[in-house]
Amino acid sequence: MTVLDKIPRFFSRQVIFTISVLIIFFINVEQSYAEEFTINIPFGAFNPELNTPAEVWYDPPELTVKVGDTVTWYNDDREGHTVTSGNGAGRFDWMGSKNLGESDGIFDSGRFMPDESWSYTFEEEGSFNYFCVIHPWMEGIVFVDPFIPDYPHDATGKQVEFPILLITPDNSVEINFSWEPKIIKTHEKVNFIYRFYDAQTDQPLRKLEYDIAIIQNGIELYRDKNAVSQAGGDYRQWIFEEPGSVLIKIRDIRSFGKVAETTIDLSGSSVARLGDFSAVVYENTEQTKTVDKIVQPRQTVQFYYEIAVAIIAVPAIMLLAIIIYMKYKGA
Structure with missing residues (x-):
C-alpha cells in the first residue's frame, strides 16, 4: 500500500473523530x-x-x-x-x-x-x-x-442577543428589537423596545406610521393600527396573565404623511415592510396576581398641513367677516 492509499483513510478517521467530538460536545451542552x-x-x-x-x-x-x-x-x-x-x-x-x-x-x-x-x-x-x-x-x-433559561430566547428556545436585528423583506427598513426583563414571567410588566433604521445607511428613522400587535397562544391581546415611531425609539408595555409563546407582529411600516423623517422612499406599497419577533412567557411561582399597571407611550401630536391651515384660516376668516360687518354697519 502506497502513501497515497493511506491518505483517504487517514482523513476519514480524522473526520470521524471530529464528528464524534462535536456530537459529544453538543450532547453535553444540551444536558449542561x-x-x-x-x-x-x-x-x-x-x-x-x-x-x-x-x-x-x-x-x-x-x-x-x-x-x-x-x-x-x-x-x-x-x-x-x-x-x-x-x-x-x-x-x-x-x-x-x-x-x-x-x-x-x-x-x-x-x-x-x-x-x-x-x-x-x-x-x-x-x-x-x-x-x-x-x-x-x-x-x-x-x-x-418548567425549566427557565437564564438568557433571552425566542419561542423555539433559541438564544438571542439584544438587540435582535431584522431587515424587512423589501430590504428597506431594519428593526432593532429587545425586551426587558429578559426572562418574561406572568404578572410582571415587560417592555418591548424597538427602533427603526434605514437598512442601507443604518440611519435612524422616526415619525413613521406602523401597525403592531401582541399575540399569545394564537390569541390577539393588543393591537395599535396607527402607531407613530418616536425619536429615540418606541416601546410597548404588557403584563401577561398566562404562560405560553408570544408573537409580536410589526406590519405596514409607512411614511406618516409629509412629516416623516426618513432617508429612504417609503411612499410605495408597505405590504413587505414587516417583522415578527417571538418570546416565551413562564409561570411566575413567586407572584400569583398582577399589581402593576400598563402604561403605553404617549404618541407625539402630529399636525397635518391641512389641519394647520384650518387652525390659522378659520379665525382669520371670522375676523375678516367681523371687520366687514362693522364697516357695513357703520356706513
Missing part, C-alpha cells in the same frame, strides 16, 4: 442545564412500626425539580421496594382492606433490592405522586417546575 437529585429509602421503610412517628418512607418525601432533571432512588432498606407513579394506600388505609394503591402508569421502577438504585428523568412539568406497590403505605411526591 439538567441536574441530578437523590432520594433515599431508609431502613425500616418495609415496616411502618419501625418508622413511626416520622413516617418518612422516601427521604425526602417531597422534592422539587425542573423539567429535564433526573432523580435517583437508593434502597437503604433491607427489603426490595418499587417507585411506582400513582397513589398509595396511606399510612393506615391498607390494613384489613383491599386498597393496595393504584398506579397511573407514568413510571414504574419494578422491584429493586437493597443497595440497588433506580433513576428517572422528568420530561414534563407537574406533580407526580408515587408509592411502593409492595409496601403501599410508602408514599412520596415530586414537583416538576
